[in-house]
Amino acid sequence: MRNWFVILGMLFSVNVFAAMPQELLKQYEAQAKQESPTFSGFSAEKGASFFHAERMHSDGKKVSCSTCHTNDPRNQGKTRANKVIEAMAPSVNPQRFTDVAKVEKWFGRNCKDVLERTCTAQEKGDYIQYLLSVK
Numbered sequence: 001m002r003n004w005f006v007i008l009g010m011l012f013s014v015n016v017f018a019a020m021p022q023e024l025l026k027q028y029e030a031q032a033k034q035e036s037p038t039f040s041g042f043s044a045e046k047g048a049s050f051f052h053a054e055r056m057h058s059d060g061k062k063v064s065c066s067t068c069h070t071n072d073p074r075n076q077g078k079t080r081a082n083k084v085i086e087a088m089a090p091s092v093n094p095q096r097f098t099d100v101a102k103v104e105k106w107f108g109r110n111c112k113d114v115l116e117r118t119c120t121a122q123e124k125g126d127y128i129q130y131l132l133s134v135k
């Protein structure tokens with residue numbers, strides 16, 4: 001029984017550390033193909049407009065990803081409660097997009113917060129592609 005937990009623990013840590021942004025993109029690509037037969041790849045440009053696009057939230061306030069993550073993903077951002085958010089661009093913050101569970105958790109929360117719906121795999125992939133292109 002104990003050994004079983006050790007093995008599980010090893011599998012888990014391997015999984016967490018092996019998830020590089022490129023592998024995440026591959027997972028989202030597989031999902032995007034399922035969501036849309038016309039999927040033709042991810043675009044850093046579309047990701048950039050997605051990141052900056054302001055939307056009118058049903059609470060009457062304008063909101064975008066850059067509301068918290070700032071207009072330049074190389075900068076530190078701020079939560080609404082004024083807590084520091086480390087930079088989003090992996091060129092500045094290599095921790096980004098290396099932990100699948102964390103990435104999915106925050107896409108879930110923030111897409112709901114900004115778009116009032118979940119993000120598609122296409123949107124997630126474009127977003128990551130854009131952030132990887134920011135040097």
Ligand code: HEC
Nearest residue numbers: 064065067068079085086096097098103106107110111114
């Ligand atoms: C209300 C503030 C806020 C808004 C708006 C916001 N975020 Fe975030 N985001 C956060 C916080 C807080 C974290 C977690 C803290 C951290 O990772 O430093 C985070 C983390 C993330 C992460 C985790 C990345 C990683 O690998 O660490 C992703 C992905 C993300 N946000 C995507 C988005 C997207 C996409 C949008 C726009 C649709 C968005 N966020 C808008 C506050 C926000």
